[in-house]
Amino acid sequence: MELRSYIIRRVLLLIPVLLGVTLFIFGITMLFTPLERATLYVTSIRQLNNLPAIIERYGLDKPFIVQYGTWLGQVLRGNLGWSQVGSMPVAQAIPHQLPATLEIAIFAVPVIVLVGIFFGTQSAAHKDKPLDHGTRIVAILGWSLPSFWLGLILLMVFYGLFRGLLPPGRLSIPMDILVDSAAFTRYTHMNTIDAILNLNGPVLLDALKHLILPVTTISVINMAFIMRLMRSSMLESLGKGYILTARAKGLDERVVVNKHARRNALIPVITVSGYVFAGLASGAVITETIFSFKGIGWWAWQAAFRLDIPSILGFALFSAILFVIINLIVDILYTRVDPRVRLGQGVQ
């Protein structure tokens, strides 16, 4: 199948996916009574006497299909509703919150994938040697660490113990004031990228300094997973007949491992890496909260916590689109890694 028609087919598939996801979430919200949903609009207990008016105004007592239809009609007109958590329309809140999350993901994913693949490969190549044991111990430790615990520990050590060495937040006060001023142009709202585009070294360094702890927290946990996956995938590859042939031919062990075994072992890792990126890009709730790096994960968590239904539905739409796109990219990547794979047809 041609790449273009494959992409079109997958994008069209997005429509039923989005309808299904929103129907499901909308259906869950309808489990709450109209009165309960009306209280979601309440910001002050003094509004309690206004609940009947709120129910009438937003049609909260109308049949499910009417309410869903109204919401869908608004979505098609670009109106996703008002985000109480973001104090802005949902359609604005998503792009507003995304850069912070994306910035963490952009820095964390290469670290997670490259380090995970490297150590996973080394571990498999040195099976049952000290390096393998060390890698497995670190992987188990990393995978077992709760992110809130690791995040707090890192914060206490590198911000508390070392007196403000690696602070939380996205920028220090002077740099924060600078980027909010007219002297600095916000292109992407990702501080590192904007600093490069503005040719501003101090902001870049400051932004990187603030990224170290959240990226480390996320990386340690996800890296451990990739490491273990890569190791088992590599061990499987290394046991295959073509590896024996390659070794019998007298090929250098580095070539055998890095070229012949690793390339085939990468397929499951690519799949998982795609999901890791999608997971991070749709938010790392705990990391964003602990390090006050408020991105889309924090926003979605707050929305869920406060039952901010328009935000929850908006986030569901965003996540569904993101996962479909990432799946698409992963599928295309398969064909590059393994020539036997054909788009839409599996392994030939």
Place this chain on the structure above:
Amino acid sequence: MSKRFSKMALLILMGLLCLALVAFPACSSTGEEQEEEEEEGIPYKNDGIFIQETIGDIDSLDPAWAYDTASGEQIQHMYEGLVGYDGGNTDKFLGLAADTWTIAPDGKSITFHIRPNVKFSNGDTMTVNDVLYSFQRVMVTDPYSNGGPIWMFYFPLLDVYDSSEVTPEQIQNAVQIVNGDSIKFNFVRAYPSTTFMQILAGSWGSIVNKKFCIEQGDWPGTWDNWKNWNDPEHEALKLNDKTMGTGPFALEVWNKPTDIKLVKNQNYWQGTAAVPFDRVITKYVDEWSSRKLSLLAGDADLVYCPRTNIGDLAGIAGVQAIKDLPELSIDALFFNFNITATSPYIGSGKLDGNGVPTDFFTDINVRRGITYSFNWDTYITQAMQGEAQQVGSPIVQGLPYFNPNAQKYSYDKAKAEENFKAAWGGQVWDKGFKFTLIYNAGNLVRKTACEILAENLQRINTKFQVSIQPKVWSGSLSTMRSKQWAMFQIGWLPDYADPDNYVVPFMATGGTFSGPASYSNPVVDALIAEGATSIDTARRQQIYYQLQDIYYTDVVGIPLAQPLGRRFFTKYIDGFIFNPCNSGPAGNLLYLTKSAS
């Protein structure tokens, strides 16, 4: 595979393990290490900038909409009203946009002379037309469907609670320009001037720039289509994130929902020297550890500390704790006098030992028995960390007409037994009862109150079964509104420091809490109505003393405690003045100073 690679990889792994080993002891530092840390103190940073880290976030910067403390705080930094509170007093006022005022002898109007040469932050001079527009605008906007603070103007001026039925003429007659330089408020009947001044001192009384508002597409000041601007949706507000006030600071940027930055208003009428900071930054940080470390690193000058964590900052060098601040809030437990029959929280719905009937709490002996079963000492010690005081009614200390000698209940097992034995002709004692107490999930203080009551009731009679169930906040509110709760627990923050703002929600027929509790007492209603509009202070004292007595004798509910607040600043901040009516933890910023010395 080369040995060089394998060694390098092993070294990296060892490095990671070493990092973990460093981290463990660092996080469980011993007392000695802690002392060393404290001796270093907090570094002085960010001269000229006041930084606070707190929780919550701003709902709106529009004075007509904002009804939460986070929004109110920022509005009050950027806008000023006709008057403001004088220091820590809640009944003495300083002229801001007004320089003098005259109260009519019959109490039916107040006239404010507008201060000349007051400028907005963009340099425009404030005129009496701006002042008139400001009050007419909030009355026109009045977001009553979604709640909102403007009922506070409507009640004294037009004897209604919202704008749904009012006419333009009524609004125009309520607020008028007189003598070309003054604004007159005409009350529908005599109204206590102090109460009205307190209302004016709130964020809803802010003076806005008429020209700026109209440029933003807000109400043009005409009456033909005024309903187009009435009762708007949140997203339709033109001043939601734009401000132009006469206050000491101006909006620099509001990075929703992370922080808000304000800069010194270079046109402030008291002069820029009166404004102690070049910038004020409020960061909204959810994680307590992060806020705490910011304070200790000198990156924040003030942090919000949850009650359960106040011990974390005790004795740390460089941290200034200002404590025992009598907040005007109160938490209380309410009895539901007419529970919805279909409530899932009353067991069988009968007095058979497996539930309670819908009118269970109409018997005063039940209410009294339960009240005698609550232990305030345990509650204040355990739930409030000792930083609260018991009060006998919703009229708390710090309010005018608070009766320091008002009667209070205390934990008394014998009296509880006596009352329970008399309740429902002895059936309560013989058969027992069963119901569910709800608290809003995550609120440990309220959970503890429920546990104390449930355990004590069980100790009095094992047939008294009270289970505890958390519910998300919105769920709690809807359950309360639908009258499903047997008893409910909720807190109150005042709009203004007058007892009327407490007795109405707690005791009036149809009040915010007494309504869902189905409490109704014609004597109480008559007293509340008279107290709200009486201008005779002696009579008001009689009324509110009597209401405090009724709350006790009629056992309307269980007032739990009036919290005592704390503020945690670095040692570099001076001049904090506590006023319970100020929104936000720092209070009026004009009183503060920050210096390394």
